[in-house]
Amino acid sequence: MSATIDAQQVRRLARELLAAHPPATTGRTAFLEARFDAGLAWVHYPVGLGGLDAPRSLQPVVDAELAAAGAPDNDPRRIGIGLGMAAPTILGFGTDEQKKRFLRPLWVGEEVWCQLFSEPGAGSDLAALATRAVRDEDGSGDWVVDGQKVWTSSAHVARWAILIARTDPDVPKHRGISYFICDMTDPGVEVRPLRQITGEAEFNEVFLTGVRIPDSRRLGPVGDGWKVAQTTLMNERVSIGGARIPREGGMIGTVAKTWREQPALRTHDLHRRLLTLWVEAEVARLTGERLRQQLVAGQPGPEGSGMKLAFARLNQEISGLEVELLGDEGLLYSDWTLRRPELVDFTGRDAGYRYLRSKGNSIEGGTSEVLLNIVAERVLGLPVEPRNDKDAAWKDLAR
């Protein structure tokens, strides 16, 4: 089937789905389930698991066809961790039972996922994690998990989590880790909001105390969790290559608008800085556009790893300038009440929020310092730094 499938065929399948389940008269969840069962969820996945074994490039054909007919989507921003990280990992390393159990409700959005990776003592050095998973000696084969995770977005609404924990402290740190699927409703899982500098609690701390996980919810072999986690992390990298961004499409547009509309705020110093940033934002946009064109042409370059660095710095500098430009208004803040947003919304909030939230852009998803190391070593081929944690047992490392 996969050898012959083409755009015409997926378009026909999309039309058949629409005919059998007209969006106007079908419930949202029912439609999404039918779409999954028709193999039109992610066409490059296997038949029976929401896909058709078709080329990934055919997905936009399906999406366009269904969107034009007013079909509901699965709110990919809300279920981003499940779609972007859990799903490819389960597909790559899960058992048949796991794939059958988890992929459908994940894609439909009925079950939200979160990621229990980072810890207070293991951020950029993720493999240093200390959360322990010990096999219960009662003969059940269950694992008992104790530890603390942090920076977990969606944990307060999640049904499931992907979890990495240490199963062997006597071997070097990368080798003693295993990968699990954790039920967030199980006893011993406690989620606490983690309030950030914006005043909001977008993330959580998760405390795991004697949480029992059956061995059937392990992903990949015992002690091989680091390798599994690489799949998850590779899929975390910001994916560019979707839509074209228009000129002034990012945060620079907001500042430029204020500049044009409020001449009284202008000073020569701000003008000089605004223009420098305007040019840099335009060049970053063009760099993203060039990367997009490379991907479309089938020649992906390493530029993607640099884009996050550029956008983090630009967001921070532009939002800092914006607060200054606003003057008196920049002294104000919308609301310090503890809120629990499900999405990060840069444009819907005020300048102070943008300034504070953008500080996270150079930390989340890999700090800029670690990304610079990655560029230096993997793109430029510079030598790796000497390290002393590769061969030592985890339990002997300084913490």
Add this chain to the structure above:
Amino acid sequence: MTAQTEAHAPDLLYSEAEEDLRSAVRSLLADRADAPKVLASIESDTPYDQRLWDSLASGIGAAGLLVPEKLGGQGASHREAAVVIEELGRSVAPAPYLTSSVVATEVLLALVTDDGPAGELLAGLAAGRKVAVLALPFATAPADSARALTGTLDRTVTGVADAVAADVLLVPTGEGLYAVETGGDGVGVQPLVALDLTRPLAAVTLSGATGTRLAEAGPAAAAVTRGLLAGAGLLASEQLGVAEWCLTETVRYTRERHQFNRPVGSFQSLKHRMAQLWLEVVSARAAARNAADALAAGSPDAPLAVAVAQAYCSTVAVHAAEECVQLHGGIGMTWEHPAHLYLKRAKADSIAYGSAGRHRDAVAELVELEAP
């Protein structure tokens, strides 16, 4: 045009034909203009290697890329010319390409008529038989071209790039644009000691010189603007080439050079600086390609694309060259190592055809971000 609309969807990649052209130019330059040869030639009395120029201009046909076939050229575009210039930047070879094959050529293209004198001169430039330069200071920005049309054929113009290699000067005056033969009476070209040894500057002195009038003041201003806009736009590709060489050589050197019993390139402070530079080079490529593509398409977006590319790429080339000298340590300060040639070229380029600040002013005007 407003800031929000984009007149032209750019093609920012290199085509297969462009890559073929790049290979041809690169192997020619590797053969005839490697670092020791460039160093030797700038210390000689003849900074230009005539054989190199003949091979590049007529052998490869690079001189006529911008000229339509019916006027004796290759009928290619700014995209291809940009690739040639990128390679010339990478080798800092002295060659009057940007000044003659781009700027002077564009000025003449704006003025060419069926039987006028511009056509004949253009054919000579396209074939590589003649070299012409615009007799304006090298620092003149496209936005200042109207102001440049002053004076008469009796005056001195300083800081004219590549004038020592020119057969013909295109001289803007208050009455229009003239073509003046450098060998004619009343024409003097005095070489100046330039910061950038690989692109000679001269003072052009005209006293009672005669020339052929190519255009009256009005069309001359438009033609000069077109020439300078193409020059500034494609200069970004030269700056990209300079920056790429600097980054590549710095990475190579710091991988090999050992201090403190480690390759110096393994130190994080150096790795981060080189990674940052890589990001700038990647971005400079997108900006430079965008400018070349907008010029090639004759897009109304071209003035903005050029101003953005110049405001960005100037700084990147200088930064890359300065990092190259610093990260090479002591050897980067020596005359024997070519790093200084790139630093001098990069710094001179940051002034050529308008500084980054001048181009930011142009951006401000084009996208309506007015100064207080």
